[in-house]
Amino acid sequence: MSDLDAVLFANEVFYRAFADRDMAAMEDMWAKTLPVCCIHPGWEAIYERDDVIESWRAILGGETSPDVNCLSPRVYFYGDAAFVVCFEEIHGDHLIATNYFVRQDGQWKIVHHQAGPTRAIVPEPQEAPDRTIN
Amino acid sequence: MSDLDAVLFANEVFYRAFADRDMAAMEDMWAKTLPVCCIHPGWEAIYERDDVIESWRAILGGETSPDVNCLSPRVYFYGDAAFVVCFEEIHGDHLIATNYFVRQDGQWKIVHHQAGPTRAIVPEPQEAPDRTIN
Numbered sequence: 001m002s003d004l005d006a007v008l009f010a011n012e013v014f015y016r017a018f019a020d021r022d023m024a025a026m027e028d029m030w031a032k033t034l035p036v037c038c039i040h041p042g043w044e045a046i047y048e049r050d051d052v053i054e055s056w057r058a059i060l061g062g063e064t065s066p067d068v069n070c071l072s073p074r075v076y077f078y079g080d081a082a083f084v085v086c087f088e089e090i091h092g093d094h095l096i097a098t099n100y101f102v103r104q105d106g107q108w109k110i111v112h113h114q115a116g117p118t119r120a121i122v123p124e125p126q127e128a129p130d131r132t133i134n
Numbered sequence: 135m136s137d138l139d140a141v142l143f144a145n146e147v148f149y150r151a152f153a154d155r156d157m158a159a160m161e162d163m164w165a166k167t168l169p170v171c172c173i174h175p176g177w178e179a180i181y182e183r184d185d186v187i188e189s190w191r192a193i194l195g196g197e198t199s200p201d202v203n204c205l206s207p208r209v210y211f212y213g214d215a216a217f218v219v220c221f222e223e224i225h226g227d228h229l230i231a232t233n234y235f236v237r238q239d240g241q242w243k244i245v246h247h248q249a250g251p252t253r254a255i256v257p258e259p260q261e262a263p264d265r266t267i268n
Contacts, residue, residue: 039252042252043253044230047208076169117176
């Protein structure tokens with residue numbers, strides 16, 4: 001699997017956990033020994049891992065936990081760090097999100113998620129860009 | 135200057151360029167040989183450097199170019215990559231932003247900016263956290 005594919009895969013695992021309300025998988029995706037942060041749409045930032053995990057537990061465990069679908073992910077790659085910019089389709093609306101990943105012991109883990117509103121019309125799916133700088 | 139201070143300084147240079155409508159300084163802050171992306175608040179993502187620079191040229195050159203003040207920056211550090219989470223005070227309102235930096239040839243350059251609305255009450259300034267993982 002190429003580095004870009006590995007980052008895209010990590011991003012898919014993140015959204016699979018989100019869509020499936022799979023808290024164990026969600027928790028596993030967040031880096032354990034690196035600092036993490038999360039900005040849910042419109043929320044304040046959540047600066048510490050325990051609070052980030054707790055926020056996901058509340059979202060995934062809530063009665064209004066949204067169905068989510070990740071669209072048009074694009075990878076930006078910088079060696080052992082990368083981010084994915086994508087759209088989140090939730091109840092027919094779209095948010096725009098950035099997910100930051102860091103590679104540690106060969107595994108890509110998420111260290112930051114920020115989602116917010118967008119006026120964009122979601123573009124058609126594209127081939128994964130080959131933006132490798134290594 | 136410590137690594138954390140260097141990242142905070144790069145973040146300050148970015149906001150200084152923004153506040154001063156200094157397009158040359160703004161353009162210099164964006165990495166030239168790395169892929170970059172920018173998500174202005176509520177906008178669609180801008181995926182290519184030329185378009186990112188053009189968007190800043192339009193913002194800084196516009197008659198409604200906002201006064202901006204960066205508040206409560208927090209650095210998350212991952213060796214040669216880092217991001218800063220901060221508030222942007224614009225016309226008395228607050229946005230929350232993440233600025234993603236990569237170190238190249240000893241210089242921290244911005245490769246991604248995302249700003250969006252927040253319901254947060256802006257916290258008091260804090261000491262820079264010492265989240266160094268190297």
